[in-house]
Amino acid sequence: MKRTTPGRPVSVEAVFPELAAWRGRTTRLHPRPGRPGARDSHVGGPMLWPDGDAWPVCREPHLPEAEGYAPDEIRRARAAGVPPSGRPWPRVGADGPVPFVGLAQLFRRDVPGLAAGPGGADLVQLFRCPLAHGPHHEPRYRLHWRRAEEAERAGRFLTAPPEVALLRWEHELPEPCVLHPEEVDTYPWAEEGSLPAESIARIDAWDEAQEREHGPDALSYQYDLSIPPGWRVGGFPSWASTGPMVVECASCGAPMRLLLTAEGYETQGPSCSWVPLEDRDRFRRDGASSRVGMSIRGGDAVIRPTRLRFGRDRDLMVFVCPADGEHPPRWALS
Structure with missing residues (x-):
């Protein structure tokens, strides 16, 4: 069975037009037992x-x-x-x-x-x-x-x-x-070092307005519009624990490219809007923009299918050198 990520609750580029220049692609792997x-x-x-x-x-x-x-x-x-x-x-x-x-x-x-x-x-x-x-x-x-x-x-x-x-x-x-690989659009982590300061300020203001209006069920750029959770190939690093870091090749000093992200959980906490349509309760498909009360079909087989953990439930990010594939990879837990 394929897996289909719902469209984002709001259009990223309609709210933040300048992010069109930053749009990237990542492949969600959607592992299932x-x-x-x-x-x-x-x-x-x-x-x-x-x-x-x-x-x-x-x-x-x-x-x-x-x-x-x-x-x-x-x-x-x-x-x-x-x-x-x-x-x-x-x-x-x-x-x-x-x-x-x-x-x-x-x-x-x-x-x-x-x-x-x-x-x-x-x-x-x-x-x-x-x-x-x-x-x-x-x-x-x-x-x-x-x-x-x-x-x-x-x-x-x-x-x-x-x-x-x-x-x-x-x-x-x-x-x-x-x-069940699926390509989706992705946008950089909104923190100094990943996006221009002006964009980060606009994102922070939008997040605060969402929280004032919707309370605990509010959308946020970081968790609903930016980077999907779970195992994925390519795209942008997620820096939830450490903040953005510069990852350089130990052999030549070139900026390294994100090859793969491995994560213990496919969905948790504030990332429910990314749950594939096929894994949602058939009677609750209206919950694409909600973080509260999401009903997931399959339970742990969807939430934590691989049974793995990385660090304290952080992401493992694998970086490779784009200048020379023979150079050793680097690892980051974030």
Whole structure:
């Protein structure tokens, strides 16, 4: 089933004509629990991984934990609709390389707006180490590019990638999800460093007027007109937690381009106007401009389909260098 984002409650460019020059496009991925295959774009499904290629592992030191969750126990608990049971963290034999967890893979043939990788690569695979690093429990991510045609010609594929015995948290394991890519218009985050000061002042004044008139059900530029929530490709960064940052390539200093945004929630709090028409209660489709009382069909399968979290429920943004695809990516949690 396709997913259709409702039109914005008001026309962005009718209210802020100057933003026509800033209009961009982003592809909402709309992950939903399913059974994707290795040749599909997905979150949490099987990777297209030739059997002869070494699976990525993290060789950095990892912080010890008190308890953890076995991947198979997490899967069984989810199928039964109950929380998984934790186990004590092993005190012996817990050191050594840790297999990365495959989070997502995207083919350019499936996802409009997905940038090409180094050497014309058209398949990108995203991984995360399931354990913590350093005093601030920092995550570690890895990006792997491939040419899809070359990978698909491999005679044999890895069907059971290595897994760590215990995960730190249940939300380190993605739920397999199929994707429903959809391109939508998007506009920059309204904060100093992303838009001119004059535009930000006009947006702030409009937001305040909306709140005075409509109270808690008021629309806002940031949450209803600017950047959609959830997994998306391209478009503008969302800087809800940190404020706008300049992300430069560590190799050449070039401003980096946003490749992918991954988010734990597809909709929450003040973002209900972005809920696709197909996921709204059929009797409540008049609620496109409302944040209060939205009735969502599918519950958690729509609200938090991937079961993942990034930081404290922030966005993971993956940046790549437009000057040289071989330069390492950068990550930001915001």
